[in-house]
Amino acid sequence: MNRRYALSACAAACLALPSAWAADKWNMSAEQPDGNYITVVARDFAADVAKATNGALEIKVHSNSVLFKRPDLKRAVQTGQVQVGDVLISVLGNEDPIYEVDAVPLLARDFDSAWKLWQASRATMEARLAKQGIKLLYSVPWPPQGIYTKVPVKQMSDFKGMKFRAYNAATSRMVELMGASPTTVNSGDVPQAFGTGLIEAMITSPATGVDSQAWDFAKYYYDVQAFIPKNVAMVNARAFNQLPAASQKAVLAAAERAEKRGWDTARKQTSELTDKLAKNGMTVGPTPPAINADLAKVGATMADEWLKKAGPDGKAIIDQARR
Known part of the structure; x- marks a missing residue:
């Protein structure tokens, strides 16, 4: 009996391993190629999370939309096919016009006004996404179009x-x-x-x-x-909620730092790229x-x-x- 019990316990533990492992290792689908600063911000965010959690949570960034193309990204995050993804938020405008506010021409043409627009719209977007099982992490703006x-x-x-x-x-x-x-x-x-x-x-x-x-x-x-459109990084809410409280806090703090880096980088790179x-x-x-x-x-x-x-x-x- 003891031997059979031990074998059963071992088998149960082995079956449990994939879900526990998945909670510690996430994939992130990034839209842009490696050289694009939005992808650089994503990689820095992943490295920041790994460091802040002492390796308890690792995020592997897959660039250039190799996992999911732009039209499929949000649904992939929502259904848990990938834990994290970044997407041009305005492409969701057909689903809800709130998402495309930053694509209304001449509404925000410089980074100061674009930041004010983001602060004004963020809570509303967060609420929309939350109803669909998605948690918003951070935004990174593109240069003016x-x-x-x-x-x-x-x-x-x-x-x-x-x-x-x-x-x-x-x-x-x-x-x-x-x-x-x-x-x-x-x-x-x-x-x-x-x-x-x-x-x-x-x-x-x-x-x-x-x-x-x-x-x-x-x-x-x-x-x-x-x-000035923006890419927004988002995470599957269930995956996020399954993290220990300390890891959740670390992810949100890293997201806040990523957003600051993203906006600062966009300001600096606009003239250089032009x-x-x-x-x-x-x-x-x-x-x-x-x-x-x-x-x-x-x-x-x-x-x-x-x-x-x-x-x-x-x-x-x-x-x-x-x-």
Whole structure:
């Protein structure tokens, strides 16, 4: 009996090992390639967690969307297919307009106003995600968004019919209002899309421009500073709640430090990345005045449309951000 009991106990212990092990080792799906500062922040966050927990929790970062593509990331975190992931929050706009507030053109064009907008919207986003079993960890902003083209443009009519890369519902709508034809293309597929003629222009950050070596397929970069989107890191709430209290505290403290690093890095790198576009032969300049004037109208239209969709919660966010 004792021998059989010991064997049964051993078997039970072995069966329990995978779940206990999984609680100590997490995977994180990161959208961007290793050289992108958003992925660097993710790796620093993982290293910070390991150090703060004395190795009790290890997070392995998988870059360049090798685990899950952007459209599938949130669902993967929600269902526990991966414990942690970072995603461009505005791509969730079709699910809830609150998520795309930072993609409304001209609402927040510099980092100070973008930070105020984030502080105004964070609690509302956290509540939405919490209802779906997700805990928000930290955000990292992209540089302000600019326009890349193969040919020079001087007025809004120059975009008419142009095949224009979009990456979420908000940028698709913006491109439509500009008179161009939107085509959704993930950042990793941008060079091929330009090479095959699928797109002729795009609105994105200097970071994506450098990552994709935009100088190989585009000649002009207009520093529109249309808006400042963010990637948000999130964790499966059940996985987080299964951690010991000390590890939970360490994760949240590391997330707070990651957010500060991310925002500081974005501020520092914006001009460096824009300069790199110019150093590689692109013509870099401000938005032509005629286009800037028409973009203001596009921004006003989209702000009105967003407020109608977002309702009272959206209005409260905008009011707080503008104080």
